[in-house]
Amino acid sequence: MNRKNDRAIDAFIRHKAERGLKSSGKRAFVVDFFIRANRHFTVEDLYNAVKARRPGISYSTVYRALRLLTECGIAAESMFGESVTRYEPIERSGHHDHLICRKCGRIIEFENLEIEKLQQRVARKYRFTVTAHRLELYGVCRECQRPARRR
Amino acid sequence: MNRKNDRAIDAFIRHKAERGLKSSGKRAFVVDFFIRANRHFTVEDLYNAVKARRPGISYSTVYRALRLLTECGIAAESMFGESVTRYEPIERSGHHDHLICRKCGRIIEFENLEIEKLQQRVARKYRFTVTAHRLELYGVCRECQRPARRR
DNA sequence: ATGAAATTGCAATTCATTTTCACTTTATTA
DNA sequence: TAATAAAGTGAAAATGAATTGCAATTTCAT
Ligand SMILES: [Mn+2]
Ligand SMILES: [Mn+2]
Ligand SMILES: [Zn+2]
Ligand SMILES: [Zn+2]
Secondary structure (H helix, E strand, C coil), X not given: CHHHHHHHHHHHHHHHHHCCCCCCHHHXXXXXXXXXXXXXXXXXXXXXXXXXXXXXXXXXXXXXXHHHHHHCCCEEEECCCCCCCEEEECCCCCCCEEEEEXXXXXXXXXXXXXXXXXXXXHHHHCCCEEEEEEEEEEEECHHHHCCCCCC | CHHHHHHHHHXXXXXXXXXXXXXXXXXXXXXXXXXXXXXXXXXXXXXXXXXXXXXXXXXXXXXXXXXXXXHCCCEEEECCCCCCCEEEECCCXXXXXXXXXXXXCCEEEECCHHHHHHHHHHHHHXXXXXXXXXXXXXXXXXXXXXXXXXX
């Protein structure tokens, strides 16, 4: 998994080179932090997490870093039915889909090749070329089912 | 399909009763128009479509009508990776998922019981109770593949 | 060291959506 | 039917996430 982090960081360095971007300690810190912490960050989440360890980084920088990461395919955006966008590093985990708990907000990742195959079959039926997909299952996670439900 | 429209309209009338809402010609027109036109409306889309046939209906009214329709389960919201929410009547078509063409914006609907079963299996594996799901396949539709690609 | 170009933080802006509020309409009651 | 309470409406203001403009700062090839 350090391998994967390194690959992601290399990808970012390559991206910078291609686009003639310069280096910056602040951005590097954000990028690094994001890649290492394998989470589904809100901009606010990431901003707060980063700020705790290294003050003096602004929201703008976080927004801009996440945009770059998305552009070069290191980060993936999702919405999960909220009003804010979430970002997660994908270089390291490969494609997967999500179970989202509506009680505690937990996000569980899964992969299912059979489903992916069936998606291709559906697409073929409509002569549709799939370039991306999104599958989200919403509900209640294991932990949230245990405690006696009130109300 | 008139049956289904009628059922949706009845559902809305019931919802009004339950919540002590009053009647309004404008709202009724929006609701009616939305239910009849089986489309994936943007608020703007619906506002324009409605305004063409019956001027003097404001954005506020459209927004508010769509909120009510969503609350009582007649309309479903989706985002499809854009910055605006889309609404479609679901009472009439039942559950389905979507193929979204990134070139022309066309939205194709499909149902696949096998996929739904596999989703249940995934959920069971994680002891997760699914209450809703969302599957979207993005790409290029049949029609958009035909013309010689330029660039 | 110089200068062009990128980066940054802050404030201002954008854009979709929600809310506020004065006014109108509806429905219930006397 | 008149009075009244509550809901509906449009226009404007407010909100909230995300983007952008800009002056100051930093990077880096020369
Ligand atoms: Mn994930
Ligand atoms: Mn649909
Ligand atoms: Zn949970
Ligand atoms: Zn198309």
